[in-house]
Amino acid sequence: MINAKERASIEKVCMIAGKIMLMSGAETHRVEDTMHRMARAFGVESAQVHATPTGINFSTGVAEMNSFLRISKRPTDLNKIAEVNNISRRVTAGELDMDEAYVLLREIELAAPGYTPWVQIVAAALVSGCFAIMFKGEWIDFLPACLAGGLGFVVMFYMDRLLEIRFLAEFFAAFVIGVSSYLFVSNGFGMELSKVIIGAVMPLVPGLHITNAIRDLVAGHLISGISKGIEATLTAFAIGAGVSLIFAFV
Known part of the structure; x- marks a missing residue:
């Protein structure tokens, strides 16, 4: 007992x-x-x-x-x-x-997080460049994708702390990625704008939320699965809106 x-x-x-x-x-x-x-x-x-x-x-x-x-x-x-x-x-x-x-x-x-903010930023930058190449970009697009992705991750990281609203932080990060990618390519630093942007936004993509939503739904946790799916959808919308905004003015 x-x-x-x-x-x-x-x-x-x-x-x-x-x-x-x-x-x-x-x-x-x-x-x-x-x-x-x-x-x-x-x-x-x-x-x-x-x-x-x-x-x-x-x-x-x-x-x-x-x-x-x-x-x-x-x-x-x-x-x-x-x-x-x-x-x-x-x-x-x-x-x-x-x-x-x-x-x-x-x-x-x-315990402190396993990786410091700067390690995460550097990792996000390298991942951005690798994704640009993986999506059939040219090697000339590697470095601008790294810089745009790293800059976007910095904005997302600190805006999240400042605003404490994840969706807004991701929106501003995607907007910065769009602006920086456009400036890089328009000045000859990079070849394919679409590949640079796609690679740079990949660290922001809610892959874990999508995976968890599907696994919770399969396991019968409908409320959790649906809520995580909606969260992932809103995150994807914030990223898309941030990138699209720059194209509305160019």
């Missing part, structure tokens, strides 16, 4: 695990499955978990008190998801008790 103190500890461990995963970009069905497995390993057979992209509900039983956690930001950090999954497996295998699991999860929660 699990007493009230143990239930509270189980709830705390499961909630922090779900919080880290959801805030790091995990699918909602993966979050629920991980929390279920950890609760079962601690002796709770009838745990009730419901996760959406913006929140988690958890209780240790059907008639037990329910806990809710609001999720406002969801940056992508696949490394943290993998670390929480590893802890979940160790808990299920009986290698960790509740206190040890909580300490490890808190370390993951408080």
Whole structure:
């Protein structure tokens, strides 16, 4: 029989695990499955978990008190998801008790992102150039795509912090990519404008959201799947609108 103190500890461990995963970009069905497995390993057979992209509900039983956690930001950090999954497996295998699991999860929660902003910017720039070539651009388009993509990612990164509205940040980033790409090509620095723009906007494309939306829909999480699909659609619209705006004036 699990007493009230143990239930509270189980709830705390499961909630922090779900919080880290959801805030790091995990699918909602993966979050629920991980929390279920950890609760079962601690002796709770009838745990009730419901996760959406913006929140988690958890209780240790059907008639037990329910806990809710609001999720406002969801940056992508696949490394943290993998670390929480590893802890979940160790808990299920009986290698960790509740206190040890909580300490490890808190370390993951408080850990800095795996990559600094400048590493992300450089990576986005290189990816932009590679995508320009992959979409059959010329090698002369590689460097302007790198510069436009890196500049757009910088704008998106800092506008997101300033405005705290992701869609607007992506709109302004796409607009800057369009302007810079047009200036590069019109001044002879690059050959195909379309290839430069396509390569430069690829780091902004919501590939993870689209993948998660499909996986949640397939897993039967209709609300999460539809909401993530709408989020991905709005992001794609913001990117397209930002790029299209420059063509309205040239």
